[in-house]
Amino acid sequence: MRIGILGSGLMGAKLGTIFARAGHDVVFSYSHSQKKLQKLARDAGKHARAGTPAEAASDADAILLAVHWSRVDDVLQQAGDLRGKVIVSCSLPMNDDDTALVVAHTSSGSEKLAKKVPRAHVVAAFNTVPSEVLFDVFEARRRKTRPSLVYCGDNERAKRVAATLIRDTGFEPVDAGPLRIARYTEPFALLVAQLAYEGKGGPELAYRFERF
Amino acid sequence: MRIGILGSGLMGAKLGTIFARAGHDVVFSYSHSQKKLQKLARDAGKHARAGTPAEAASDADAILLAVHWSRVDDVLQQAGDLRGKVIVSCSLPMNDDDTALVVAHTSSGSEKLAKKVPRAHVVAAFNTVPSEVLFDVFEARRRKTRPSLVYCGDNERAKRVAATLIRDTGFEPVDAGPLRIARYTEPFALLVAQLAYEGKGGPELAYRFERF
Numbered sequence: 001m002r003i004g005i006l007g008s009g010l011m012g013a014k015l016g017t018i019f020a021r022a023g024h025d026v027v028f029s030y031s032h033s034q035k036k037l038q039k040l041a042r043d044a045g046k047h048a049r050a051g052t053p054a055e056a057a058s059d060a061d062a063i064l065l066a067v068h069w070s071r072v073d074d075v076l077q078q079a080g081d082l083r084g085k086v087i088v089s090c091s092l093p094m095n096d097d098d099t100a101l102v103v104a105h106t107s108s109g110s111e112k113l114a115k116k117v118p119r120a121h122v123v124a125a126f127n128t129v130p131s132e133v134l135f136d137v138f139e140a141r142r143r144k145t146r147p148s149l150v151y152c153g154d155n156e157r158a159k160r161v162a163a164t165l166i167r168d169t170g171f172e173p174v175d176a177g178p179l180r181i182a183r184y185t186e187p188f189a190l191l192v193a194q195l196a197y198e199g200k201g202g203p204e205l206a207y208r209f210e211r212f
Numbered sequence: 213m214r215i216g217i218l219g220s221g222l223m224g225a226k227l228g229t230i231f232a233r234a235g236h237d238v239v240f241s242y243s244h245s246q247k248k249l250q251k252l253a254r255d256a257g258k259h260a261r262a263g264t265p266a267e268a269a270s271d272a273d274a275i276l277l278a279v280h281w282s283r284v285d286d287v288l289q290q291a292g293d294l295r296g297k298v299i300v301s302c303s304l305p306m307n308d309d310d311t312a313l314v315v316a317h318t319s320s321g322s323e324k325l326a327k328k329v330p331r332a333h334v335v336a337a338f339n340t341v342p343s344e345v346l347f348d349v350f351e352a353r354r355r356k357t358r359p360s361l362v363y364c365g366d367n368e369r370a371k372r373v374a375a376t377l378i379r380d381t382g383f384e385p386v387d388a389g390p391l392r393i394a395r396y397t398e399p400f401a402l403l404v405a406q407l408a409y410e411g412k413g414g415p416e417l418a419y420r421f422e423r424f
Contacts, residue, residue, distance in 0.1 A: 104399075105317040136424035147422060150403070174407065181406055187316075187399035191362065191388060194396065195421060198389055204424040209407060210359060212348035212416040 001161070004056030004063045006030050006075045010131035011090050012066030013040055015169065018138045019064075020044040022168040029056035030067060030075050053078040057085065062161050064126075065089040069109060070096055072116070082120040086158040088165060089113055090126035092189055101186060110152070110182035121158035124182045125151035125166060125173075128189045130196040132203040134169065141170030147206035148174045150188070152181040174209055213373070216268030216275045218242050218287045222343035223302050224278030225252050227381065230350045231276075232256040234380040241268035242279060242287050265290040269297065274373050276338075277301040281321060282308055284328070294332040298370040300377060301325055302338035304401055313398060320394035322364070333370035336394045337363035337378060337385075340401045342408040344415040346381065353382030359418035360386045362400070364393040386421055 001024045005016040008031035017040070020026040026048040028037045037050035057063055057079040065087055067075045072091060076082070093109030095102050103109050110124035128150055129137075137147055149171035153159045159175065166173040176185060196203040213236045217228040220243035229252070232238040238260040240249045249262035269275055269291040277299055279287050284303060288294070305321030307314050315321050322336035340362055341349075349359055361383035365371045371387065378385040388397060408415040 101317065105313065133424050140424065148419075150407075175411065176403060177406055177410055181403065184399045184403035184406065187396045188403050191393065191396035191400050192421075194389055194393055195362075195386065199387065201423045206422050206424060207360075208420045208422060209404075210418050210420060211413045212345050212352065212418060 001025070001061040002059050003027070004029065004060035005066060006053055006056060006063060006079060007066035007071070008037055008040060009066060009068070011126065012064065014131050014134045015064055015066065015090070015126060016040065016048065017044040018134060018169050019165065020048040021138070023047065024168070027051040027056040027060070029053045030078070054080045057082060060085065062086045062088055062165060065091050065113070067091055069093045069102065072113065076116060082117050085120045086161045087113070087117065087120050087122045088125050088162050089122055092127050092186055101190065104187060105183065108180070108182035108186050110179050110186070114179055121153065121155035122179060123151055123153035123158050123162040124179065124185060125149065125162045128185055128192055129206055130193060130203045132196070133206050136204055137170040137206060145208065146170060146172040148172050148209045150174045150176040150185050152176040152179055152185060154179045213237070213273040213376070214271050215239070216241065216272035217278060218265055218268060218275060218291060219278035219283070220249055220252060221278060221280070223338065224276065226343050226346045227276055227278065227302070227338060228252065228260065229256040230346060230381050231377065232260040233350070235259065236380070239263040239268040239272070241265045242290070266292045269294060272297065274298045274300055274377060277303050277325070279303055281305045281314065284325065288328060294329050297332045298373045299325070299329065299332045299334045300337050300374050301334055304339050304398055313402065316399060317395065320392070320398050322391050322394035322398070326391055333365065333367035334391060335363055335365035335370050335374040336391065336397060337361065337374045340397055340404055341418055342405060342415045344408070345418050348416055349382040349418060357420065358382060358384040360384050360421045362386045362388040362397050364388040364391055364397060366391045
Protein backbone atom coordinates (compact mmCIF):
# COMPACT_ATOMS: atom_id res chain seq x y z
CA MET A 1 0.00 0.00 0.00
CA ARG A 2 0.92 3.64 -0.34
CA ILE A 3 0.79 5.22 3.09
CA GLY A 4 0.99 8.91 3.87
CA ILE A 5 2.17 9.80 7.36
CA LEU A 6 0.92 13.07 8.78
CA GLY A 7 3.07 13.88 11.78
CA SER A 8 6.67 13.08 12.62
CA GLY A 9 6.52 12.64 16.39
CA LEU A 10 7.18 9.34 18.11
CA MET A 11 4.12 7.53 16.74
CA GLY A 12 4.35 8.84 13.17
CA ALA A 13 8.08 8.25 12.94
CA LYS A 14 8.01 4.74 14.34
CA LEU A 15 4.86 3.52 12.60
CA GLY A 16 5.99 5.00 9.27
CA THR A 17 9.33 3.24 9.64
CA ILE A 18 7.64 -0.06 10.46
CA PHE A 19 5.18 0.26 7.55
CA ALA A 20 8.13 0.89 5.21
CA ARG A 21 10.08 -2.07 6.59
CA ALA A 22 6.95 -4.19 6.12
CA GLY A 23 7.11 -3.30 2.41
CA HIS A 24 4.63 -0.42 2.09
CA ASP A 25 5.47 2.80 0.25
CA VAL A 26 5.62 5.52 2.86
CA VAL A 27 5.70 9.31 2.62
CA PHE A 28 6.70 11.08 5.85
CA SER A 29 5.31 14.58 6.25
CA TYR A 30 4.55 17.42 8.63
CA SER A 31 7.57 18.42 10.64
CA HIS A 32 8.96 21.86 11.35
CA SER A 33 12.22 20.41 10.11
CA GLN A 34 12.46 19.13 6.55
CA LYS A 35 15.81 17.62 7.51
CA LYS A 36 14.14 15.48 10.15
CA LEU A 37 11.69 14.12 7.57
CA GLN A 38 14.54 13.35 5.18
CA LYS A 39 16.50 11.55 7.88
CA LEU A 40 13.39 9.57 8.85
CA ALA A 41 12.88 8.54 5.25
CA ARG A 42 16.55 7.61 4.79
CA ASP A 43 16.58 5.51 7.97
CA ALA A 44 13.34 3.77 7.00
CA GLY A 45 14.88 2.46 3.76
CA LYS A 46 14.06 2.36 0.09
CA HIS A 47 10.28 2.33 0.51
CA ALA A 48 10.19 5.70 2.27
CA ARG A 49 10.51 9.32 1.24
CA ALA A 50 9.82 12.76 2.66
CA GLY A 51 7.12 15.04 1.33
CA THR A 52 4.51 17.63 2.09
CA PRO A 53 1.22 16.68 3.75
CA ALA A 54 -0.46 17.14 0.36
CA GLU A 55 2.06 14.79 -1.26
CA ALA A 56 1.63 12.29 1.56
CA ALA A 57 -2.14 12.31 1.12
CA SER A 58 -2.62 12.58 -2.62
CA ASP A 59 -2.07 8.99 -3.79
CA ALA A 60 -2.34 7.31 -0.43
CA ASP A 61 -4.30 4.11 0.11
CA ALA A 62 -4.16 4.98 3.78
CA ILE A 63 -3.23 8.08 5.73
CA LEU A 64 -1.87 7.80 9.23
CA LEU A 65 -2.87 10.80 11.31
CA ALA A 66 -0.28 11.09 14.06
CA VAL A 67 -0.16 14.71 15.14
CA HIS A 68 -0.88 16.32 18.49
CA TRP A 69 -4.56 17.11 18.82
CA SER A 70 -3.80 20.84 18.71
CA ARG A 71 -2.36 20.40 15.17
CA VAL A 72 -5.20 18.42 13.61
CA ASP A 73 -6.93 21.33 11.88
CA ASP A 74 -3.66 22.66 10.52
CA VAL A 75 -2.44 19.36 9.11
CA LEU A 76 -5.82 18.54 7.58
CA GLN A 77 -5.88 21.91 5.88
CA GLN A 78 -2.38 21.29 4.49
CA ALA A 79 -3.27 17.78 3.36
CA GLY A 80 -5.97 19.08 1.03
CA ASP A 81 -8.77 17.04 -0.46
CA LEU A 82 -9.32 13.85 1.56
CA ARG A 83 -12.49 12.69 -0.17
CA GLY A 84 -12.77 8.88 -0.06
CA LYS A 85 -9.51 8.52 1.82
CA VAL A 86 -8.90 6.05 4.60
CA ILE A 87 -7.60 7.91 7.63
CA VAL A 88 -6.14 5.75 10.36
CA SER A 89 -5.87 8.02 13.37
CA CYS A 90 -3.72 7.49 16.43
CA SER A 91 -4.18 11.09 17.60
CA LEU A 92 -5.74 11.23 21.05
CA PRO A 93 -7.72 14.35 21.95
CA MET A 94 -5.25 15.54 24.59
CA ASN A 95 -5.02 19.00 26.10
CA ASP A 96 -1.94 21.12 25.47
CA ASP A 97 0.02 19.75 28.41
CA ASP A 98 -0.97 16.14 27.63
CA THR A 99 -2.56 15.52 31.02
CA ALA A 100 -6.21 14.96 30.09
CA LEU A 101 -8.60 14.25 27.27
CA VAL A 102 -10.41 17.33 26.01
CA VAL A 103 -13.15 15.26 24.36
CA ALA A 104 -14.65 12.21 26.09
CA HIS A 105 -17.75 10.47 27.43
CA THR A 106 -20.39 11.97 25.10
CA SER A 107 -18.03 12.06 22.11
CA SER A 108 -14.44 11.14 21.25
CA GLY A 109 -11.52 12.57 19.37
CA SER A 110 -12.11 10.08 16.59
CA GLU A 111 -15.74 11.13 16.17
CA LYS A 112 -14.75 14.81 16.24
CA LEU A 113 -12.16 14.07 13.57
CA ALA A 114 -14.70 12.25 11.42
CA LYS A 115 -16.91 15.34 11.54
CA LYS A 116 -14.01 17.49 10.31
CA VAL A 117 -13.48 15.22 7.26
CA PRO A 118 -16.98 13.91 6.53
CA ARG A 119 -16.04 12.49 3.14
CA ALA A 120 -13.06 10.53 4.44
CA HIS A 121 -13.28 7.25 6.36
CA VAL A 122 -11.81 7.42 9.83
CA VAL A 123 -10.56 4.40 11.75
CA ALA A 124 -9.18 4.81 15.27
CA ALA A 125 -6.15 2.57 15.74
CA PHE A 126 -2.61 2.45 17.13
CA ASN A 127 -3.60 4.86 19.90
CA THR A 128 -3.81 2.26 22.67
CA VAL A 129 -0.14 1.25 22.90
CA PRO A 130 2.89 3.35 23.82
CA SER A 131 5.32 4.14 21.01
CA GLU A 132 8.04 2.44 23.07
CA VAL A 133 6.63 -1.03 22.37
CA LEU A 134 6.17 -0.72 18.60
CA PHE A 135 9.58 -1.90 17.40
CA ASP A 136 9.59 -4.72 19.96
CA VAL A 137 6.23 -6.01 18.75
CA PHE A 138 7.31 -5.72 15.11
CA GLU A 139 10.49 -7.69 15.83
CA ALA A 140 8.42 -10.35 17.62
CA ARG A 141 5.84 -10.65 14.83
CA ARG A 142 6.64 -14.30 14.14
CA ARG A 143 5.76 -15.40 17.66
CA LYS A 144 2.71 -17.60 18.00
CA THR A 145 0.78 -15.27 20.27
CA ARG A 146 0.67 -11.63 19.33
CA PRO A 147 -0.49 -8.69 21.42
CA SER A 148 -3.91 -7.30 20.54
CA LEU A 149 -4.63 -3.88 19.10
CA VAL A 150 -8.18 -2.56 19.16
CA TYR A 151 -9.54 -0.52 16.29
CA CYS A 152 -12.96 0.93 15.50
CA GLY A 153 -14.65 2.71 12.66
CA ASP A 154 -17.83 3.01 10.63
CA ASN A 155 -16.56 2.09 7.14
CA GLU A 156 -15.87 -1.59 6.45
CA ARG A 157 -13.35 -1.04 3.66
CA ALA A 158 -11.39 1.41 5.80
CA LYS A 159 -11.47 -1.04 8.70
CA ARG A 160 -10.04 -3.80 6.50
CA VAL A 161 -7.19 -1.48 5.51
CA ALA A 162 -6.53 -0.65 9.17
CA ALA A 163 -6.63 -4.34 10.13
CA THR A 164 -4.02 -5.11 7.46
CA LEU A 165 -1.73 -2.39 8.76
CA ILE A 166 -2.19 -3.57 12.34
CA ARG A 167 -1.29 -7.12 11.31
CA ASP A 168 1.75 -5.86 9.36
CA THR A 169 3.11 -4.20 12.49
CA GLY A 170 2.95 -7.45 14.47
CA PHE A 171 -0.27 -6.97 16.41
CA GLU A 172 -3.47 -8.97 16.23
CA PRO A 173 -6.28 -6.62 15.15
CA VAL A 174 -9.33 -6.66 17.43
CA ASP A 175 -12.43 -5.10 15.89
CA ALA A 176 -14.10 -3.08 18.63
CA GLY A 177 -17.03 -2.00 16.47
CA PRO A 178 -18.24 1.41 15.30
CA LEU A 179 -16.33 4.66 15.67
CA ARG A 180 -18.30 5.70 18.75
CA ILE A 181 -16.50 2.93 20.67
CA ALA A 182 -13.55 5.35 20.61
CA ARG A 183 -15.33 6.80 23.66
CA TYR A 184 -14.01 3.71 25.42
CA THR A 185 -10.77 3.08 23.53
CA GLU A 186 -9.44 6.61 24.09
CA PRO A 187 -9.74 6.45 27.90
CA PHE A 188 -8.32 2.92 27.62
CA ALA A 189 -5.30 4.46 25.87
CA LEU A 190 -4.79 6.65 28.92
CA LEU A 191 -5.04 3.61 31.18
CA VAL A 192 -2.34 1.89 29.13
CA ALA A 193 -0.22 5.06 29.30
CA GLN A 194 -0.68 5.19 33.07
CA LEU A 195 0.50 1.57 33.41
CA ALA A 196 3.34 2.12 30.93
CA TYR A 197 4.73 5.33 32.37
CA GLU A 198 3.71 5.17 36.04
CA GLY A 199 3.64 1.41 36.60
CA LYS A 200 6.49 -0.96 37.35
CA GLY A 201 8.56 -2.42 34.56
CA GLY A 202 9.03 0.22 31.90
CA PRO A 203 6.96 1.59 29.05
CA GLU A 204 7.29 -1.34 26.63
CA LEU A 205 3.74 -2.40 27.38
CA ALA A 206 1.16 -4.15 25.22
CA TYR A 207 -2.06 -5.98 25.96
CA ARG A 208 -3.78 -9.10 24.79
CA PHE A 209 -7.45 -10.04 24.92
CA GLU A 210 -7.95 -13.73 25.55
CA ARG A 211 -11.04 -15.90 25.41
CA PHE A 212 -11.43 -18.68 27.95
CA MET B 213 -10.67 -12.96 55.37
CA ARG B 214 -14.26 -12.20 56.24
CA ILE B 215 -15.93 -10.80 53.18
CA GLY B 216 -19.34 -9.19 53.03
CA ILE B 217 -21.04 -9.24 49.64
CA LEU B 218 -23.48 -6.42 48.94
CA GLY B 219 -25.49 -7.42 45.90
CA SER B 220 -26.57 -10.79 44.57
CA GLY B 221 -26.50 -10.21 40.83
CA LEU B 222 -24.09 -11.99 38.50
CA MET B 223 -20.94 -10.36 39.85
CA GLY B 224 -21.82 -10.58 43.54
CA ALA B 225 -23.04 -14.16 43.29
CA LYS B 226 -20.05 -15.44 41.32
CA LEU B 227 -17.33 -13.53 43.15
CA GLY B 228 -18.81 -14.42 46.53
CA THR B 229 -18.89 -18.08 45.54
CA ILE B 230 -15.28 -17.93 44.35
CA PHE B 231 -14.11 -16.13 47.50
CA ALA B 232 -15.79 -18.83 49.60
CA ARG B 233 -14.25 -21.62 47.54
CA ALA B 234 -10.88 -19.92 47.97
CA GLY B 235 -11.36 -20.29 51.73
CA HIS B 236 -12.68 -16.89 52.79
CA ASP B 237 -15.72 -16.50 55.06
CA VAL B 238 -18.44 -14.95 52.96
CA VAL B 239 -21.78 -13.36 53.82
CA PHE B 240 -24.14 -12.90 50.86
CA SER B 241 -26.60 -10.04 51.20
CA TYR B 242 -28.98 -7.68 49.44
CA SER B 243 -31.46 -9.53 47.32
CA HIS B 244 -35.21 -9.07 47.04
CA SER B 245 -35.36 -12.82 47.67
CA GLN B 246 -33.98 -14.19 50.92
CA LYS B 247 -34.34 -17.66 49.38
CA LYS B 248 -31.93 -16.70 46.62
CA LEU B 249 -29.33 -15.61 49.16
CA GLN B 250 -29.75 -18.85 51.09
CA LYS B 251 -29.36 -20.93 47.94
CA LEU B 252 -26.26 -18.94 46.97
CA ALA B 253 -24.74 -19.55 50.38
CA ARG B 254 -25.60 -23.26 50.27
CA ASP B 255 -24.09 -23.69 46.81
CA ALA B 256 -20.95 -21.80 47.81
CA GLY B 257 -20.19 -24.28 50.59
CA LYS B 258 -19.34 -24.25 54.23
CA HIS B 259 -17.58 -20.88 54.22
CA ALA B 260 -20.68 -18.97 53.09
CA ARG B 261 -23.90 -17.81 54.67
CA ALA B 262 -26.75 -15.42 53.94
CA GLY B 263 -27.35 -12.25 55.92
CA THR B 264 -28.47 -8.65 55.89
CA PRO B 265 -26.25 -5.91 54.45
CA ALA B 266 -25.52 -4.79 58.02
CA GLU B 267 -24.48 -8.34 58.96
CA ALA B 268 -22.38 -8.61 55.80
CA ALA B 269 -20.58 -5.37 56.62
CA SER B 270 -20.20 -5.48 60.38
CA ASP B 271 -17.20 -7.77 60.86
CA ALA B 272 -15.94 -7.73 57.31
CA ASP B 273 -12.28 -7.34 56.44
CA ALA B 274 -13.47 -6.46 52.97
CA ILE B 275 -16.84 -5.54 51.51
CA LEU B 276 -17.58 -6.27 47.88
CA LEU B 277 -19.97 -3.68 46.46
CA ALA B 278 -21.71 -5.36 43.55
CA VAL B 279 -25.06 -3.65 43.09
CA HIS B 280 -26.47 -1.73 40.16
CA TRP B 281 -25.48 1.92 40.34
CA SER B 282 -29.08 2.91 41.00
CA ARG B 283 -29.01 0.85 44.26
CA VAL B 284 -25.78 2.18 45.73
CA ASP B 285 -27.35 4.71 48.10
CA ASP B 286 -29.91 2.21 49.33
CA VAL B 287 -27.45 -0.59 50.02
CA LEU B 288 -24.98 1.75 51.73
CA GLN B 289 -27.73 3.02 53.97
CA GLN B 290 -28.69 -0.56 54.87
CA ALA B 291 -25.07 -1.55 55.48
CA GLY B 292 -24.71 1.02 58.25
CA ASP B 293 -21.45 2.30 59.66
CA LEU B 294 -18.61 1.67 57.20
CA ARG B 295 -15.91 3.65 59.01
CA GLY B 296 -12.45 2.23 58.27
CA LYS B 297 -13.87 -0.50 56.05
CA VAL B 298 -12.27 -1.69 52.83
CA ILE B 299 -14.83 -1.47 50.05
CA VAL B 300 -13.90 -3.25 46.86
CA SER B 301 -16.33 -1.96 44.27
CA CYS B 302 -17.18 -3.55 40.96
CA SER B 303 -20.25 -1.33 40.46
CA LEU B 304 -19.98 0.69 37.28
CA PRO B 305 -21.90 3.98 37.15
CA MET B 306 -24.38 2.80 34.50
CA ASN B 307 -27.67 4.42 33.59
CA ASP B 308 -30.90 2.57 34.23
CA ASP B 309 -30.94 0.74 30.91
CA ASP B 310 -27.24 -0.14 31.17
CA THR B 311 -26.29 1.54 27.91
CA ALA B 312 -23.98 4.33 29.09
CA LEU B 313 -21.94 5.62 32.00
CA VAL B 314 -23.67 8.38 33.94
CA VAL B 315 -20.40 9.56 35.48
CA ALA B 316 -17.21 9.79 33.42
CA HIS B 317 -14.38 11.96 32.12
CA THR B 318 -14.20 14.55 34.94
CA SER B 319 -15.07 12.02 37.64
CA SER B 320 -15.85 8.31 37.95
CA GLY B 321 -18.28 6.07 39.74
CA SER B 322 -15.53 5.00 42.11
CA GLU B 323 -14.70 8.59 43.05
CA LYS B 324 -18.39 9.37 43.54
CA LEU B 325 -18.71 6.32 45.76
CA ALA B 326 -15.68 7.37 47.81
CA LYS B 327 -17.37 10.72 48.44
CA LYS B 328 -20.49 8.92 49.71
CA VAL B 329 -18.45 6.93 52.25
CA PRO B 330 -15.56 9.28 53.11
CA ARG B 331 -14.43 7.24 56.11
CA ALA B 332 -14.23 3.96 54.18
CA HIS B 333 -11.45 3.00 51.77
CA VAL B 334 -12.65 2.38 48.24
CA VAL B 335 -10.79 0.26 45.72
CA ALA B 336 -12.16 -0.17 42.21
CA ALA B 337 -11.65 -3.76 41.05
CA PHE B 338 -13.36 -6.67 39.30
CA ASN B 339 -15.30 -4.25 37.09
CA THR B 340 -13.21 -4.77 33.96
CA VAL B 341 -14.07 -8.39 33.18
CA PRO B 342 -17.44 -9.94 32.33
CA SER B 343 -18.97 -12.21 34.96
CA GLU B 344 -18.97 -15.01 32.37
CA VAL B 345 -15.20 -15.44 32.61
CA LEU B 346 -14.87 -15.54 36.40
CA PHE B 347 -15.29 -19.28 37.02
CA ASP B 348 -13.09 -20.11 34.03
CA VAL B 349 -10.27 -17.95 35.35
CA PHE B 350 -10.65 -19.39 38.85
CA GLU B 351 -10.49 -22.93 37.47
CA ALA B 352 -7.37 -22.00 35.48
CA ARG B 353 -5.61 -20.36 38.43
CA ARG B 354 -2.72 -22.83 38.40
CA ARG B 355 -1.70 -21.94 34.85
CA LYS B 356 1.64 -20.19 34.46
CA THR B 357 0.25 -17.06 32.82
CA ARG B 358 -2.79 -15.49 34.39
CA PRO B 359 -5.03 -12.80 32.97
CA SER B 360 -4.57 -9.32 34.42
CA LEU B 361 -7.06 -7.41 36.50
CA VAL B 362 -6.56 -3.69 37.03
CA TYR B 363 -7.43 -2.06 40.33
CA CYS B 364 -7.01 1.43 41.70
CA GLY B 365 -7.48 3.25 44.97
CA ASP B 366 -6.04 5.81 47.33
CA ASN B 367 -5.46 3.70 50.46
CA GLU B 368 -2.50 1.33 50.43
CA ARG B 369 -3.88 -1.11 52.99
CA ALA B 370 -7.16 -1.37 51.11
CA LYS B 371 -5.27 -1.91 47.87
CA ARG B 372 -3.30 -4.78 49.41
CA VAL B 373 -6.57 -6.40 50.49
CA ALA B 374 -7.98 -5.98 46.97
CA ALA B 375 -4.80 -7.39 45.41
CA THR B 376 -5.06 -10.47 47.63
CA LEU B 377 -8.67 -11.04 46.59
CA ILE B 378 -7.78 -10.55 42.93
CA ARG B 379 -5.00 -13.11 43.24
CA ASP B 380 -7.32 -15.55 45.04
CA THR B 381 -9.75 -15.46 42.11
CA GLY B 382 -7.03 -16.44 39.63
CA PHE B 383 -6.13 -13.07 38.15
CA GLU B 384 -2.85 -11.20 38.32
CA PRO B 385 -3.50 -7.87 40.08
CA VAL B 386 -2.26 -4.83 38.14
CA ASP B 387 -2.01 -1.67 40.23
CA ALA B 388 -3.28 1.17 38.06
CA GLY B 389 -2.63 3.86 40.67
CA PRO B 390 -4.93 6.25 42.52
CA LEU B 391 -8.71 6.11 42.52
CA ARG B 392 -9.02 8.83 39.88
CA ILE B 393 -7.64 6.32 37.34
CA ALA B 394 -11.14 4.82 37.51
CA ARG B 395 -11.90 7.56 34.95
CA TYR B 396 -9.98 5.30 32.56
CA THR B 397 -10.76 1.86 33.98
CA GLU B 398 -14.53 2.38 33.90
CA PRO B 399 -14.65 3.21 30.17
CA PHE B 400 -12.19 0.33 29.69
CA ALA B 401 -14.78 -1.91 31.36
CA LEU B 402 -17.25 -0.85 28.69
CA LEU B 403 -14.70 -1.62 25.98
CA VAL B 404 -14.26 -5.11 27.41
CA ALA B 405 -18.05 -5.51 27.57
CA GLN B 406 -18.33 -4.41 23.95
CA LEU B 407 -15.75 -7.01 22.88
CA ALA B 408 -17.31 -9.68 25.10
CA TYR B 409 -20.94 -9.20 24.10
CA GLU B 410 -20.68 -7.75 20.59
CA GLY B 411 -17.43 -9.31 19.40
CA LYS B 412 -16.77 -12.73 17.96
CA GLY B 413 -16.17 -15.68 20.22
CA GLY B 414 -18.41 -15.36 23.24
CA PRO B 415 -18.35 -13.41 26.48
CA GLU B 416 -15.68 -15.43 28.30
CA LEU B 417 -13.16 -12.67 27.76
CA ALA B 418 -10.20 -11.56 29.85
CA TYR B 419 -7.15 -9.43 29.13
CA ARG B 420 -3.49 -9.52 29.93
CA PHE B 421 -0.95 -6.73 30.02
CA GLU B 422 2.46 -7.84 28.82
CA ARG B 423 5.83 -6.13 28.91
CA PHE B 424 8.19 -6.59 25.97
